[in-house]
Amino acid sequence: MIISKLPNVGTTIFTRMSQLAAETGALNLSQGFPDFDGPQALRDAVGRHIASGHNQYSPMTGLPALRTQVAAKIARSYGVHVDADTEVTITPGATQAIFCAIQAVIHAGDEVIVFDPCYDSYEPSVELAGGRCVHVQLGLDDFSIDWQKLTDALTPRTRMIILNTPHNPSGALISRAELDQLAALIADRDIYLISDEVYEHLVYDGVPHVSVLSHPELYHRAFVVSSFGKTYHVTGWKTGYVVAPPALTAELRKVHQYVSFCGVTPLQYALADYMAASPEHVEELPGFYQAKRDLFCDLLKPSRFTFTPVAGTYFQLVDYAHIRPDLNDVDMAVWLTREHGVATIPVSVFYQTPPEGQRLVRLCFAKREETLREAAEKLCVI
Numbered sequence: 001m002i003i004s005k006l007p008n009v010g011t012t013i014f015t016r017m018s019q020l021a022a023e024t025g026a027l028n029l030s031q032g033f034p035d036f037d038g039p040q041a042l043r044d045a046v047g048r049h050i051a052s053g054h055n056q057y058s059p060m061t062g063l064p065a066l067r068t069q070v071a072a073k074i075a076r077s078y079g080v081h082v083d084a085d086t087e088v089t090i091t092p093g094a095t096q097a098i099f100c101a102i103q104a105v106i107h108a109g110d111e112v113i114v115f116d117p118c119y120d121s122y123e124p125s126v127e128l129a130g131g132r133c134v135h136v137q138l139g140l141d142d143f144s145i146d147w148q149k150l151t152d153a154l155t156p157r158t159r160m161i162i163l164n165t166p167h168n169p170s171g172a173l174i175s176r177a178e179l180d181q182l183a184a185l186i187a188d189r190d191i192y193l194i195s196d197e198v199y200e201h202l203v204y205d206g207v208p209h210v211s212v213l214s215h216p217e218l219y220h221r222a223f224v225v226s227s228f229g230k231t232y233h234v235t236g237w238k239t240g241y242v243v244a245p246p247a248l249t250a251e252l253r254k255v256h257q258y259v260s261f262c263g264v265t266p267l268q269y270a271l272a273d274y275m276a277a278s279p280e281h282v283e284e285l286p287g288f289y290q291a292k293r294d295l296f297c298d299l300l301k302p303s304r305f306t307f308t309p310v311a312g313t314y315f316q317l318v319d320y321a322h323i324r325p326d327l328n329d330v331d332m333a334v335w336l337t338r339e340h341g342v343a344t345i346p347v348s349v350f351y352q353t354p355p356e357g358q359r360l361v362r363l364c365f366a367k368r369e370e371t372l373r374e375a376a377e378k379l380c381v382i
């Protein structure tokens, strides 16, 4: 008999909804990936590097040229200097970076605070390290940190807090004032942070992303994680990075070298070339996705869904309480896919204990204009 180490884990809702979308021919606005390609020059560079023989293991820490580009981008974006050799590690995806950071510092019996609704990889990673997730709900209206709940959740066993800004699934941003408040709250405690910032360049309405990298009091205890997949429209490349102070980076690399050893070599060469040649890509990203958000929200205005345009990420939450209040959100997502041809993600799956009566589904707007128009047309007749 197998004694599962993750008895509560089954097939994720993302896989299930994508499968249902494929089976029924529905438009897939569920899983978070673009239905368009990354930049041509970036894709061409991969072929070039494979043809020119960049096909063997890269350094365990990541290709130096790519780590240098990451440090340069951080300097441009946040005015912060990080050392490419001792603070930046390239990983096969942000998910692997998060896993390695957790394994590096979480011991049996440690508690890790996560904010619900939260990304699904955190809890299994904590459990495999022998730790336990303590779930703290974000505010129901604006998905901001509830400071009383967070304070109440702290115990002598709390070893880590996982932040996610911009936040999946709500699109909410953490402000500098909130980072200050967090720094004050944990100043005298032995607590690490993971700051999951994979959507760092998807922020709208001129509001800047506030990175933990730019908050020295928090950065000295943090692993800051990002994903080239999100930033360059290539989620299937599963290439990300983690930035942490040298002592934490050293511990993270001890794990990373035995989980995967290194990332995929030609992809790292291609990303390094593209980042050097096109630094403007990240500056143009907010405008690029804001146009999609605005178009999608305009198209959905005549519908019976209610929503507030998101501040960040490429997800839009919509409330369906006026349409099918009788359905819970999992049933609603299935109904929308089967009966109306649009696959979505129910928000309850991001919670340990979903709030009573919440009626929200998540739509991904990282889609071509024609996909967004077709989806909105279907959603407006419900």
Ligand SMILES: Cc1ncc(COP(=O)(O)O)c(C=O)c1O
Pocket: 032, 092, 093, 094, 095, 096, 119, 164, 168, 196, 198, 226, 227, 228, 229, 230, 235, 238, 239, 240
């Ligand atoms: C909040 C969050 N963190 C991490 C990831 C994973 O990124 P990657 O594909 O680079 O592993 C995702 C992907 O959806 C995400 O939404």
